Amino acid sequence: MSDTTMASKIEVKHFNFYYGAFHALKDINLSIAENKVTAFIGPSGCGKSTLLRTFNRMYELYNEQRAEGEIWLDGENIVTKTEGVDRLRSKVGMVFQRPTPFPMSIYDNIAYGVRLFEKLPKSELDDRIEWALKKAALWTDVKDKLQDSGFALSGGQQQRVALARVLVLRPKLLLMDEPLSNLDAKLRLHMRSEIRRIQQELEITCLYVTHDQKEALTMSDRIMVMNRGHIDQLGTPMNLYEDPATPFVADFIGQANLLQGKLASVDENGWGHFAVAGKELLARMGKQNPPAIGENALLVVRPENLTMNESDNAIAMRIVNRLFEGDRIDYHVVIEGSGQEKPFSMSVPFLPGTQIIDEGSTVNVSFNPQAGVIIKG
């Protein structure tokens, strides 16, 4: 690690984490993009928070926890670090889901970390606190009551105090564990763009745990999808949406129809020919996880990409259910003879004059080959 560019990179290598006998994180390998937001998403219990907490060694606080492997931050492996863990926590700030102010004034809440690690003259400390409160969009609200208790603030304001408390230390890495899930919808939208603005302005590397797919898609540069202690895929939001590596990712990001079939062939233009119910449909070959010819495969097509019309890339489907959603109609359809009983979803815009098709009808359902992707089944 003598190379300076390497030294500032954040890398996770063969990282495993155990709660007693429970193996919570399994061979995590990851390179974190600097000055960018990487969102961790995945179902409850998949290990998002556990992984996030390892970056500032929060796990030391609990018993029977064991970490193995490497997490390189600023040129040192923090997993084996024995000294200066408190100082590490000042460089790696963390904002939690339910921020609890310290039982002290708003001013002291924000000054706390600075007083611990830096001896600043009062005027400089005042400036830093004002700067942090402005960055957290809280200055106007609290500038006249800095000596009031932190508990006197609303939930949204307390969340911003938590952010200011971390920003004031000018962290290299900002860890956020569902920081917006306790806020009302309007404030959540506002804070999404605020956090993004602060992160870009201060060029902070940010790791962000969220349950909210939309939040991940709109706020992050990269998304990491976790599943049972593994990383299933890491990529840009668009990359994950267009080229899911696994059925789990396809279904987790947005809504996806997963048709079961076989890969019949790949033509000279690179299109996959997907065989289902005696028919061949054309689609892109997945780059992440393509099946071999003759192998079981899945065709991933989003509901909004299915349409009812004649084309070379169409297959007959029967409508089993129809849900009117105002601006769209969601038809539930099955492919007769495919052996798949679970209906697929076809979401069509409801515009003036749109013809409504009855349940029980059989229609030709088609999609643009570019909108379908074939992955391993």
Ligand code: ATP
């Ligand atoms: P959520 O989205 O529900 O917050 P998560 O993906 O963040 O979940 P973690 O909190 O990282 O998941 O938990 C991962 C696994 O480790 C879960 O099965 C959880 O039960 C277990 N776990 C978490 N904390 C502890 C602990 N202190 N002791 C024992 N097991 C734990």
